[in-house]
Amino acid sequence: GDSVTQMEGPVTLSEEAFLTINCTYTATGYPSLFWYVQYPGEGLQLLLKATKADDKGSNKGFEATYRKETTSFHLEKGSVQVSDSAVYFCAYGGSQGNLIFGKGTKLSVKP
């Protein structure tokens, strides 16, 4: 069935390190893809999205490219900050209009 697989955390990095969080999906067609971020004690915030193959979503230094051939949407950031510590969720738009989420990856950035 439809699903999203993202790398398990927690991921611990030093400030200014390079970040990659892998995400692959199984779905029919070409759904819109999303990354959401959840800071401690808060709701989910949209980080970026891409709606078609080869689209690159970007926001706050984060980027992800919609790769149709590998059904992937990996999240990257060149230099993480302590303030990026949060849980990151990969998701895609399901056939019912809902979002189908991965299990989330917790990122901790140390000064």
Added chain:
Amino acid sequence: DSGVTQTPKHLITATGQRVTLRCSPRSGDLSVYWYQQSLDQGLQFLIQYYNGEERAKGNILERFSAQQFPDLHSELNLSSLELGDSALYFCASSAGGRLGETQYFGPGTRLLVL
């Protein structure tokens, strides 16, 4: 701030009880979604409403029900509560409920069933 509001922020109740969670969508959004976030199941879609009508159902238990009112706010009713219903419940809204549309999430209601 996403513009989606949820009340209450926290709710503590006992098994067997019934609670109502409330959500107000962003101004202008017609579609409301409910999700449950738990440690073991992750984020699960429960139900979607569009302009007052139920549009899609996910993994929603029969003990749970929802509705969307003419002013577009929505309520999620949880009854005969069990310990396993303890979770964070999110409401999200989108403009037209179309496939692939961005959904904006509220801050959530944390439910603890004792």
